[in-house]
Amino acid sequence: MLDVLAADLFPGNYVIAPSDGIDAPRGTEGGRAEKIAAALHDRWDDCTLFVIHADGAGDPTEARKRQVDPGIEAARALREERAIVAAACIPVREIEAWMLPDQEVFRALGAAEVLCPKDPERELDPKLTLRRLLEHGGLRRRPEDLYRFFGEKIRLEALGALPAFCTFRDELTAALRDLAATL
Structure with missing residues (x-):
């Protein structure tokens, strides 16, 4: 950015x-x-x-x-x-909410189709939501290992909605x- x-x-x-x-x-x-x-x-x-x-x-x-x-x-x-x-x-709440608005990042990780929340900043536990999306997408990775990836790949247009x-x-x-x- x-x-x-x-x-x-x-x-x-x-x-x-x-x-x-x-x-x-x-x-x-x-x-x-x-x-x-x-x-x-x-x-x-x-x-x-x-x-x-x-x-x-x-x-x-x-x-x-x-x-x-x-x-x-x-x-x-x-x-x-x-x-x-x-x-x-x-x-x-937590920085993980900013990892949630862009479905394209999950695709770039190789995840199966995931449904991102409409309003990530309203998620009460963004870390849990992120873990759940990764699991539903078939990915066995810890969110903590993906901060840089999301930071480099997430579209600023998607973040602009937050x-x-x-x-x-x-x-x-x-x-x-x-x-x-x-x-």
């Missing part, structure tokens, strides 16, 4: 380095805010854009307010000399604009 957004925002004038998943260093004490701040601080010199994931647990606005925003503020307090460019990635994903996409777009302004 970064490539698609950057191409629209900066035609022919951008470079996207490989993405790395990061976590707080082992032994980091405190709650989620302190762990986010420690992770950002630990990779500060290596990254120009941070995407911070939190599960929404049914209320993504509250998850952002309780987890992500305090983490960004704590990181800013550690490194006031540079702006933090970040986007929050907060699905309504309001929480659209919020993330819009926030990521704003973050890219902010990043361009700091360079």
